[in-house]
Structure formats: structure tokens, C-alpha cells
Amino acid sequence: MSESRIFLSSEANTHRSGGLPRVMWMILLAFAVMLPMVVNAADAIPPKGTYDGKDVLQPIEFPHDTHAKVNQINCMYCHTYARRSKVAGIPPTSKCMGCHTVIATDKPRIKKLTEYWEKGEPPKWKKVHDVPDFVHFTHEKHLRRFVFNADLPVENVSEVCGFCHGDVKNMTVANKRKPLNMGFCVRCHEANGGPSDCWKCHK
Template structure:
């Protein structure tokens, strides 16, 4: 009898826990909202990761409202969004803000033909297969309610409000649970091999 009770408690507790982790349509969806999606809340702002150049996302994506995909051009064509090539930076910065010390660092690297060694902020484990391309298609390009200029809102689902950050921080947990809940809410694939390679 005791075992039956303990077992039942475990099962019920697990079920309640499980249900708590699943968002139903009545849940309040916080943060930047992509129409037609469900979105779990995380209130974490991340830790600082030092970078060779103090690149400010706020100036670019926030103040100047440059589309994320202008620089992260690979995101819609590949599994990785990629760091923009130096030539892209120099496309503007041969004329814009050339007097700033961080830009001068950049120019010096360009002239030497060196690329900066950025420190990876959003790094998934090596056994995870994640593709930007598919997610962008699902939430941005195939989404009737969003214009391509709203890319920021899709990106921030996993990357947080990057446009308000200077150097990017990892503000979402990017754990399996984080992924799964979004997949469940948006009817993404639930097959293990879809993400585990």
C-alpha cells in the first residue's frame, strides 16, 4: 500500500510539474511578441562576455534600426547565423564613425588582414543540431503577420532583447526544456533526432 501511494504521489507530482512546464493558450505571453506564436518567459539578463571589439548592438539594431539579417546574413541561408565578415563592417565604417577608438581597432585589423576572434556567446552543445534557416522561415518568412523588417522580434525569442544590449549576452537559457516548450507551443517537431545529432 505504501509503495502504491508513493508511486501515485510521484506520478501525480510529475504530472503537475509536467503540466506547469507546458504553456497553454491562456498563458500570458511575455516579451517581444511574434504574432501567432506562444512564448515562454525567462527573466534572466545574462552575464558579460568580453569581446575584442566592444560592438554595440544597441547602436546598430536599436538606435539605427538595422535589420538583424543585414549583418547576420547567413541566418536565412544556413543553420548558423554567422558573424558578419569584416568586409561587411568596413562597407560602412570606411566612412561612418571613423574617429571612434573601437572603429579604429576594426580598421587596423582590416588593414592587417586579420579577423577579430570573437568569443562565442550563444553556444549550443556539440550534440545539438539547430538551424536558423528553418526557424526564420517558420516564424518570419512564412508568418503572414510579420514583415521581414520585424526580424528582431523573431530573433529575440531565443536571443533576448539584443537591440538593447551593447555586447551580446546570453539572456535565454537555451536548454532543452526551453526549446521543447516552444516546440510544443508552436507544434514544432518533437522527434529527438531532429535536434540531437
């Protein structure tokens, strides 16, 4: 704040810039030069911060562990929109039924799922991970940066998902483990050369 006043008062005429004091410049440059660097997955610096999320009661207690850990199903098999859109998406019920018309049909949770399918009504899941309305977050760009352009084998995508979603492989119903607040985002952007322009993320 005070810096900005000094800056302005030192300039009587906008068109005849005398430039900033050299020290100022260096401070500014430190913020300014943040060109995206080509990095390998190994170079990615995971964001810091933890959060102690509470348990959420879902219409069906979906076991992420069974799918992602026991059966080694890729995150993006179900959350298929993540690589194409800003939202990762909840898989369409038809995708669940693609397997569960034959697999584990006798289990109570699958019976419940089948009921939804037959009624033609998708389950109303409770949101666990969310960012405020004024935030523009896109899964697609983050996957491109940390997976596809970083030569990370797609099998290992859960490492990158885990940056923000925690170790989902070892959860049943997802639980919020990262703060997902601005500091969390910005620290990661700074560490990995992400953009710092406000309008990149705020809408």
C-alpha cells in the same frame, strides 16, 4: 519506463497486435499528433524562460544598440547567413568596413576595427550563444517558420530573434538572456507545434 514494460509484456507476438489499452492510446496521441500548423506571427507563442548571462569581454565592444536601435539596421543585414544556413554567422569584416571606411572613422572602436582589417586578420569574437555539439539547431528553419511563412514583416524580425537572444537592441555586447537548454526548446516546440522527434534536434 514502467509503461514501456507493460506495453511490451502485453504483447506476446509482435505480429498479432491487440492494440494498446484505450487510455494508453489517448496519452500517446497527445504526444503523437503535432502537425505543423499554419500560424500568423501574432499566433507565435514565445518560449518561456530567462537566464542571467554574464558580461563577455569582446575584442571590440560592439554596440548592438547603436546599430539595431538607433540606426534601425535589420538583424539579418549583418547576420546574413541566418536565413540561409543553420548558423547565423558573424558578419565578414568586409561588411563592417563597407560602412566604416566612411562612417565614424575617428571613433576608437572603429580605429581598432580598421587595424584588424588592415592586418587582414578578423577579430576573434567570444561566443555568447551556443548549444551543445549533440544539438542540431538551424536558424534557417526557425526564420522560415516564424518570419517568412508566418507573414511577419521582415522589418520586425528582431521580435523572433529575441525569442532566443533577448532584447539585443538594448545591449551593447550581446548577453545571454535565455537559457537555451532543452526544456526551453521543448516548451516552445510544444507551444508552437514544432517537431518532437529526438533526431530532429539531436545529432
